[in-house]
Amino acid sequence: MNMVRRSPATYMMLLPFFVLYMYFTFYPIVKGFIISLQDYQILGEKTFVGWQNYRQLFADPTFWASVWHTVLFTLLSVPILVIVGFLLALLVNVPMRGQTFFRAVFFMPMILSVSVVSSVWTAILGSYGGLVDALLNAIGVKQQIFWLTDSKLAWVSILLITTWWTAGFNMVLYLAGLQEIPAEHYEAATIDGANAWQRLRYITIPGLRRVTVLVVFLQIIASFKVFAQVYLVTGGGPAGATRTLIQYIYEHAFNQFLFGPGAAASYVLFAMIFIVSLLQLRLISSAEQGG
């Protein structure tokens, strides 16, 4: 369209977005890389040190521990959250009384602030006086269970909290996917004598393939970025057992003022997410070609 090509109005329309975008998104991407190559003192000297920050990072066992925690959380949370979201969607897709209510209930925690969620669950799972503790007490379990301060149970708690908080999001995506499967497919299958399990296996699950690819990858990326609920509930403890990569970045940059190593760790996070994004693009294009 000629008019668009010639019109200076086109560029005027792009300008406000690009000014903000370049300054607050694009420039920081470049700047972050430069900082990662510097010995960056926020108030003083900024000297170029090459790859030293990265070398220092890769030699730091707490860095690898935080990467491992992030990967571990991703490996555990992705299947749980995808499957719970899928099952909830199947459940509330069944025509029944209160359907809209159930959908709202399962989704609702998602709109609560991460700080509220963390505060609430800290109180629920806290030792000596939390909800779970008191309930166990009431049924005669006198032994203290340290949900938040035992290194293994802390992860269980975080997974539980994250599931309660965000599974409803995946449910909504799956529900939208379920509406796209034509009802005739189910009717035809029923006439052919397919039972409920066969309809699920041969119609529902294949019909949700595109949504599943989307949900899985959105979830992987979200899980890689886990920070707030862990930080607010366990503080990364006990003894760093739940410190995630973003917490490592945060502590290096904003507690110890090590901007260089923090920026280098940020680029590692970026690389992890970038690889997942590329995989996603490839899988989505192949899923679309495959129908």
Added chain:
Amino acid sequence: MDTWMDVQPAAITQSNTQRATRRERHPIAFCVASLLAFFWLVPLAWVILVSFKPQGSNVMNATGWVTPPYTIENYIEVFTKAPVALWIWNSFLVAVITTFLALLLSTLCAFPFSLGSFFGSRFLMFLIAIGLMVPGEATLIPLYVVFRNLNWLDSYQALILPGIAIPFGVLLLKQFFDGLPRELFEAAMMDGCGIVRMLFQIAVPLSRPALAALGIFTFLGSWNNFLWPFISTTSPQIMTIPVGIPFFNSSYHTDYTLPMAANVVVSVPVLVAFLLFQKQIIKGISFTGLK
């Protein structure tokens, strides 16, 4: 696309007997859903109960929650001890301004791209695509440096500006504009309609679902944003809810009553909004997720 809410009216209007009997035929699903909904709601019910208990109540005793005494003392104290009302206002202000500007700037930016190529369009699209690949969590340090150099740390600008020019918004709207019939724009162009008028008089009115979805997505993202406000704000007057709540709660480790009252207070506005706009919110989520 149809979302689950679209299915509701059809299910209701189809009030023939077959539909009605099918509704009644799933008592098992109803029971499972009720049980799950109970577990989903228990944390919130408990929080509300505890928030009305007098400070220093014996929370170890599970039966103590459901029996009097109750008090509104905690709520009064939350409002007098902490600027909770201000935090709610800050969150609201930041979310509204961010959403408005994000919608305006993304719309202006997306439309020219949708009308066809112009000088530099491929390069500019490439720049936007880069931003899509890099998560905001990976550029916290340079963003902090940028705002430090501007002397804008701990300000509304810092809370608002980075959230406006989001690549996702432009891509979502461009995709939607691409789906509008070309003839509309060609006809308008014949009549000598300029690109800005074309956008606001033809494209925008037809793009309400996409704009609503993006608006809800941006608003919720801003309302619940934790990491950047957590890093960039230090004074309680500028804090938003996600940062203010942990700041407030950190001084109450043993007694849950005040923190829980604070959690209820800051969650009420968003819960009311959710109940009012449930349909649009769910629709918006599935729209932004699946497009």
